[in-house]
Amino acid sequence: xxxxxxxxxxxxxxxxxxxxxxxxxxxxxxxxxxxxxxxxxxxxxxxxxxxxxxxxxxxxxxxxxxxxxxxxxxxxxxxxxxxxxxxxxxxxxxxxxxxxxxxxxxxxxxxxxxxxxxxxxxxxxxxxxxxxxxxxxxxxxxxxxxxxxxxxxxxxxxxxxxxxxxxxxxxxxxxxxxxxxxxxxxxxxxxxxxxxxxxxxxxxxxxxxxxxxxxxxxxxxxxxxxxxxxxxxxxxxxxxxxxxxxxxxxxxxxxxxxxxxxxxxxxxxxxxxxxxxxxxxxxxxxxxxxxxxxxxxxxxxxxxxxxxxxxxxxxxxxxxxxxxxxxxxxxxxxxxxxxxxxxxxxxxxxxxxxxxxxxxxxxxxxxxxxxxxxxxxxxxxxxxxxxxxxxxxxxxxxxxxxxxxxxxxxxxxxxxxxxxxxxxxxxxxxxxxxxxxxxxxxxxxxxxxxxxxxxxxxxxxxxxxxxxxxxxxxxxxxxxxxxxxxxxxxxxxxxxxxxxxxxxxxxxxxxxxxxxxxxxxxxxxxxxxxxxxxxxxxxxxxxxxxxxxxxxxxxxxxxxxxxxxxxxxxxxxxxxxxxxxxxxxxxxxxxxxxxxxxxxxxxxxxxx
Ligand code: F6R
Numbered sequence: 145x146x147x148x149x150x151x152x153x154x155x156x157x158x159x160x161x162x163x164x165x166x167x168x169x170x171x172x173x174x175x176x177x178x179x180x181x182x183x184x185x186x187x188x189x190x191x192x193x194x195x196x197x198x199x200x201x202x203x204x205x206x207x208x209x210x211x212x213x214x215x216x217x218x219x220x221x222x223x224x225x226x227x228x229x230x231x232x233x234x235x236x237x238x239x240x241x242x243x244x245x246x247x248x249x250x251x252x253x254x255x256x257x258x259x260x261x262x263x264x265x266x267x268x269x270x271x272x273x274x275x276x277x278x279x280x281x282x283x284x285x286x287x288x289x290x291x292x293x294x295x296x297x298x299x300x301x302x303x304x305x306x307x308x309x310x311x312x313x314x315x316x317x318x319x320x321x322x323x324x325x326x327x328x329x330x331x332x333x334x335x336x337x338x339x340x341x342x343x344x345x346x347x348x349x350x351x352x353x354x355x356x357x358x359x360x361x362x363x364x365x366x367x368x369x370x371x372x373x374x375x376x377x378x379x380x381x382x383x384x385x386x387x388x389x390x391x392x393x394x395x396x397x398x399x400x401x402x403x404x405x406x407x408x409x410x411x412x413x414x415x416x417x418x419x420x421x422x423x424x425x426x427x428x429x430x431x432x433x434x435x436x437x438x439x440x441x442x443x444x445x446x447x448x449x450x451x452x453x454x455x456x457x458x459x460x461x462x463x464x465x466x467x468x469x470x471x472x473x474x475x476x477x478x479x480x481x482x483x484x485x486x487x488x489x490x491x492x493x494x495x496x497x498x499x500x501x502x503x504x505x506x507x508x509x510x511x512x513x514x515x516x517x518x519x520x521x522x523x524x525x526x527x528x529x530x531x532x533x534x535x536x537x538x539x540x541x542x543x544x545x546x547x548x549x550x551x552x553x554x555x556x557x558x559x560x561x562x563x564x565x566x567x568x569x570x571x572x573x574x575x576x577x578x579x580x581x582x583x584x585x586x587x588x589x590x591x592x593x594x595x596x597x598x599x600x601x602x603x604x605x606x607x608x609x610x611x612x613x614x615x616x617x618x619x620x621x622x623x624x625x626x627x628x629x630x631x632x633x634x635x636x637x638x639x640x641x642x643x644x645x646x647x648x649x650x651x652x653x654x655x656x657x658x659x660x661x662x663x664x665x666x667x668x669x670x671x672x673x674x675x676x677x678x679x680x681x682x683x684x685x686x687x688x689x690x691x692x693x694x695x696x697x698x699x700x701x702x703x704x705x706x707x708x709x710x711x712x713x714x715x716x717x718x719x720x721x722x723x724x725x726x727x728x729x730x731x732x733x734x735x736x737x738x739x740x741x742x743x744x745x746x747x748x749x750x751x752x
Pocket of ligand 1: 445446447448449491492493494495496497500543544545546628632747748749
């Protein structure tokens with residue numbers, strides 16, 4: 145999704161802005177641009193394609209500007225070409241705007257402005273903002289931006305500069321994240337802290353409806369209604385090393401390999417062996433509130449939604465509380481019934497997904513207690529929920545989510561343990577789960593140590609154009625997630641199914657060209673899954689099985705067996721997904737795909 149970086153200070157702006165937008169590349173984009181206040185003039189460069197193109201076009205030009213804004217665009221209105229790339233300007237070319245989000249009433253605003261003599265050069269909704277600001281500008285940029293935004297409907301995170309206000313950036317937010325970075329003699333604006341982490345760890349997150357006036361010496365924040373806001377500085381915990389590749393070829397591979405540490409961090413300080421339960425103070429719920437929960441709704445998008453499905457198996461089986469899982473994009477537009485005693489968990493790696501945020505707000509409006517399971521500390525979802533649990537996976541930069549997924553399941557296991565122990569679960573069962581949870585990071589490491597085998601299988605199957613993924617019980621969502629990983633980064637068609645559903649349709653697809661990845665662990669549904677494998681083999685399908693260590697029987701049936709350590713059924717998804725992440729990665733690599741920035745995808749989906 146689009147990225148914003150702004151700089152105003154005493155250094156040359158170009159390198160800081162370029163480095164900043166490069167840090168946002170992972171979010172997905174199709175064009176990039178920059179606007180500088182250069183010796184009393186506004187200078188632009190913007191290009192379709194990668195940041196490299198922009199860099200080539202800037203090369204050799206000696207800029208001295210100490211104030212500017214830069215942008216990576218993920219097209220929504222108008223194709224990704226040079227003209228539609230941001231920044232966009234007003235009629236006179238004095239004012240430049242970069243924008244994340246969507247202006248919903250841009251057509252009526254355009255008509256209004258055209259009526260006043262404005263002409264437009266692009267197909268974008270963003271250009272309207274620049275013209276609206278111009279329409280209200282009388283030397284005071286902050287006031288002009290405020291007046292313009294009062295007419296705007298939709299979502300935005302914007303940064304604005306004006307030729308006549310050379311040491312000033314105005315930033316504003318409504319529904320699209322924006323952070324102000326505080327430095328000494330310099331200040332920053334960014335849509336994601338990773339863009340400015342090299343320069344400062346002191347930041348202020350703008351809230352919806354807030355504007356910031358940022359100068360080299362400081363910044364002030366006010367609302368659309370012109371009420372002053374006292375900025376609350378926060379310290380970013382992530383380090384620079386964490387957002388770099390650290391010797392791995394791709395962020396995705398690095399993040400797959402970080403899972404043992406991430407899973408350790410997700411459980412650190414939260415295991416209570418004495419009482420056989422978990423400690424989750426972040427939920428901020430009193431004992432009676434925890435006891436009165438009689439229904440759970442889990443809502444999320446994409447991979448986080450798959451984690452929610454696993455949460456449903458966990459909580460219903462072990463805590464004996466009815467659970468509903470719903471796509472956040474559906475939840476927000478339904479009229480969900482939320483009786484007393486319902487707790488809604490929103491699950492989001494980024495904490496900024498527009499649909500999930502909207503579902504959160506809808507649930508709150510209906511009076512539910514809404515809790516978050518997030519990775520990014522200080523993200524909008526983390527701030528707007530009544531309480532929650534951070535997964536502490538560290539920055540996830542590869543577009544395909546890996547370590548956040550397993551860490552979300554880890555946290556859902558801890559929630560299950562807490563809710564279960566307050567109801568039917570015995571202390572012995574609680575301790576058994578805790579023991580299993582404690583072993584997960586080491587077991588994940590053992591699977592990673594066997595990555596070469598998965599790579600060999602990937603080499604053999606990378607030319608196939610269709611894959612089926614099957615699993616049962618708690619491993620059915622893992623099949624969905626395995627298929628999603630493959631399609632996202634290799635562009636191969638893949639479908640996940642509950643194994644027994646195969647005979648109700650997908651079995652028609654099976655022949656020697658259809659590899660079927662089957663999760664067949666030694667659990668309560670093992671025999672059933674073996675029968676499904678037999679059905680596939682009878683039709684000449686190729687089976688890649690993920691099986692439990694020591695299971696020799698499956699070798700006779702499957703074409704390839706990837707073993708994982710023995711694990712409690714309810715914790716098994718944290719292990720069974722690892723070979724599937726590796727398989728997707730190596731197949732995509734074989735096909736020469738851009739693993740970290742797959743086409744059309746964005747890391748943080750901040751538009752609807
Ligand atoms: C898939 C993936 C997406 C995200 C989805 C939700 O690999 O990353 O499906 O899971 O966009 O994002 P978050 O968890 O940030 O709300």
